[in-house]
Amino acid sequence: MDDTHAPADTTTVTEAVLPGIVDPDGIQVRTRPARPAGPGQVVLEMEAAGISFAEQQMRRGKYYDQPPFPFVPGYDLVGRALDVGEGVPGDLLGRRFAVLTKTGAWASHVTVDAGDLSAVPESVDSAEAETFVVNGITAWQMLHRLAKVRPGQSVLVHGANGGVGSTLVQLARIAGARVVGTASAKHHGAVRALGAVPVDYRSPDLEGRLRGHAPQGYDAVFDHVGGEGIVTSYRLLAAKGTLVSYGTASTRDVQGSSKAPVLKLFARLMFWNALPGGKGAYFYNIWAGRRRLGTFRAKLHADLAEVFALLADGRLVPQVAARVPLTEVGEAVRLAESGTVVGKVVLVP
Numbered sequence: 001m002d003d004t005h006a007p008a009d010t011t012t013v014t015e016a017v018l019p020g021i022v023d024p025d026g027i028q029v030r031t032r033p034a035r036p037a038g039p040g041q042v043v044l045e046m047e048a049a050g051i052s053f054a055e056q057q058m059r060r061g062k063y064y065d066q067p068p069f070p071f072v073p074g075y076d077l078v079g080r081a082l083d084v085g086e087g088v089p090g091d092l093l094g095r096r097f098a099v100l101t102k103t104g105a106w107a108s109h110v111t112v113d114a115g116d117l118s119a120v121p122e123s124v125d126s127a128e129a130e131t132f133v134v135n136g137i138t139a140w141q142m143l144h145r146l147a148k149v150r151p152g153q154s155v156l157v158h159g160a161n162g163g164v165g166s167t168l169v170q171l172a173r174i175a176g177a178r179v180v181g182t183a184s185a186k187h188h189g190a191v192r193a194l195g196a197v198p199v200d201y202r203s204p205d206l207e208g209r210l211r212g213h214a215p216q217g218y219d220a221v222f223d224h225v226g227g228e229g230i231v232t233s234y235r236l237l238a239a240k241g242t243l244v245s246y247g248t249a250s251t252r253d254v255q256g257s258s259k260a261p262v263l264k265l266f267a268r269l270m271f272w273n274a275l276p277g278g279k280g281a282y283f284y285n286i287w288a289g290r291r292r293l294g295t296f297r298a299k300l301h302a303d304l305a306e307v308f309a310l311l312a313d314g315r316l317v318p319q320v321a322a323r324v325p326l327t328e329v330g331e332a333v334r335l336a337e338s339g340t341v342v343g344k345v346v347l348v349p
């Protein structure tokens, strides 16, 4: 074994820990000895790990599926296989993979199940690939598996400068759709560069302005904001249009239960979906279907391969807002939450 494949048990792991509900500065960085990969597992040496909106909610104890404190956050990563456990082919060693973890990725070394590994093309940069792991899977599945967007259709993307939003805009344009994207005014140049018509989500008469860009209604609306705005999103649909709701960003700072806003949203979507007339209203959850693990993984690997192929071809343009060392995780979280960035803040070793 050469020195690029050092045994994991002689390695020190650096990891970021959320000890409780804290400000970004309260996120701790600690070290511990690495554990060797168990049966069926792989230890990845992290090359890039993402900061997602989910961690903004987790930091406030407001994530729908909130893990108990303390825990190591980190929804996704790209890393190189450093150690493999029993039953895992040795030829994985040294190869680069992407993994959706939900938690645990903000660490220098991350242990995952071999079945969760998606190959990353060698021609792409790790941080750039990282911006498309949770964002790419989410955007691809909502666009192609749920809304089934076709050329010539009109699509509305809320938060078009965000991680998922900027990916949705690009994939919808590649699919041949016309895209309108809401974003703060300061991000309009970036949204336009991605190929969408920008609209300020704080503008008075937002609904009227959005309707002005699609008088017949939108064939698909992607809404991560929730709250009362979801009613507008539904009203903006074309006769056979599809609303895909996938978050409740507007309730991040609202006191009380993290589940209540989501359950209220589910009830609304179910009601709308039951109405006659041909409109669809769905909630997308990236973890749905995980009980049938083989099918779940096969879809995830196939969809991420499509996204990475577009990245490798230069058709998808990665939006790396910043690369910040893992040891400066508090600063990275502060930046990601500042509302000043386009795309994704990525942690690097």
Ligand SMILES: NC(=O)c1ccc[n+]([C@@H]2O[C@H](COP(=O)([O-])OP(=O)(O)OC[C@H]3O[C@@H](n4cnc5c(N)ncnc54)[C@H](OP(=O)(O)O)[C@@H]3O)[C@@H](O)[C@H]2O)c1
Pocket: 051, 052, 053, 054, 134, 135, 138, 158, 159, 160, 161, 162, 163, 164, 165, 183, 184, 187, 201, 224, 225, 246, 247, 248, 249, 250, 284, 285, 286, 287, 336, 339, 340, 341, 343, 344
């Ligand atoms: N259901 C699922 O399986 C799933 C999977 C992945 C992500 N998500 C959800 O997707 C959303 C986006 O995640 P991300 O990682 O892409 O986040 P992100 O990069 O932080 O982007 C968030 C975007 O939302 C906008 N925004 C924030 N608060 C808003 C509000 N109150 N009203 C309107 N827009 C608002 C931001 O605009 P400014 O920059 O102008 O503030 C930004 O464009 C999150 O809600 C997340 O929970 C869901």
